[in-house]
Amino acid sequence: MADMEGKRAVQGKFADLNYYEMLDIRPDAVPFEIRHAYQNAIQMYEPGSLVSYSFFSEHERKEILAHIEKAYLTLVNGKERQGYDAELVRRGVLKGDVCREKADKKPVSIFSISRSSVLQPVCQKKAELKARIAQCPRIGAIAQKTDICGADLQEIREALGVTLEQIADETKIRLDYLRAIEASEASRLPAPVFLKGFVKAYLKHLCVDPGEEISTRYMAALSVQSEGKAS
């Protein structure tokens, strides 16, 4: 029994540290600092690290890395961290009043990507567009035409009340290409391989079916037109 205790006293020296000490951070560290400290620790203890080369046996290293992993996963998780802090306070390691401010400072994100708020309106818009297409016989008539030119596409778009800017924003197709598509100006348009994709994306944004077929017809009409010009 005594020898078990002794064993823990030294071999567990690292294990006896609290998670903050393991990662070398203050108890009021913000998540950004925790992540940074974790990366540093991994760099120091990972098997190929120069810093700790030959310092630990394979087994010791594995144990230490497991501890660091556990420390990190506990501390980055707000809820688990609260629980852990409470335990440290109970054990008298931390003082109760050292508790962090409620609102942790978060790193400022560079891009404000909030997908959930964007996705919702898009779905609604699509349903709306489809309803409008069903109501408007003119769009159906255009979609049935054998040769479709840029002006037809423009007519559909205007009937649906969508601006070119909106399409450009959503599809990331350059505005001048979109204008050229509607004007059927082959000279200002990109190579057919790209162009077909652009037209398809344009139609998809307007929810006009069948996008594939209409774009094929548009391409055919465009090539006929440009050949006619050439001859």
Place this chain on the structure above:
Amino acid sequence: MELMAYVWPIGGGKGGSGKSFLTSSLGRLSAGLGKKTLLIDLDLGAANLHTLVDLPYPTKCFSDFIRKKIPRLEDTVVETPVENLYLISGAHDNLDIANLPYEQKIKTLKAIARLDYDHILLDLGAGTSFNTLDFFLISHNGIFVTTPEPTSIENVYRLIRSIYFRRIRHCFNVTDFKALEEAADELYGRGAVNRPECMMEVVRLKYPETHAQIQDDFNGFRFKLVLNQLRRHDNAGLGQQICRIIEKHLGLRIEFAGNVAYDDHVHDAICARVSFLERYPYTRTAGDLRELSKSVVQTAGEQMLINYS
């Protein structure tokens, strides 16, 4: 005990890591400040310092003291071409000097403690022989030198552990220490003898007073670490991290003293047997050395010689 000179033993475990070059450079910088500086070549059996301070044929050497040709260590000192810089050379040491007997070593340690110089730098040999360890432990201000390579780092860790171990060993006689080793084996499994932190724990359990004394000693040490031959693409934070690991896992505080950049010109200067600092004063390496000397030889503090005076 009267206040002694500042003694800086310079060791590093691995050969070729730049101990002698660093010793001679720090010595030159210290002498340049007007301090009476003595270099002692204790790399017994592989002495080089005389070459690095451009004194190829020293008239006297350390062996004369050991062989009792010269009774006092201070009389084996030779002047170097550099003002204020003195040397105890190992150039013509006897061929069996590497295996210094225990009594001779103690005699030497005591003699070093009595030398009257402002600064004394000891250039120690590679490896972890008792001579190296004991000379390193003569002062609180030991400097470890390593390069950013696994071979060198491996050896410096081993040296640090050996010194730790040696310090513990000093406090016990043979039979008591044997008992301690057995206790450690029993407590922590085989191989625990080679882990000073385990040995310390056993000492704590069996001899709490001695433990406190050793702990006190270690708290008094101001060991430093120098990372030498750092190439551009090497991790500049390596030295700090090494010190952190040692403190965290061995409980030994070692201060990181600085990086010294790698420079091919060091080789050129050694080949030409001129001072690198004078020939190439505007290189990054020379700047690093000057910075280093600020944090090493120019720091004043309480210097104590332990055990041997």
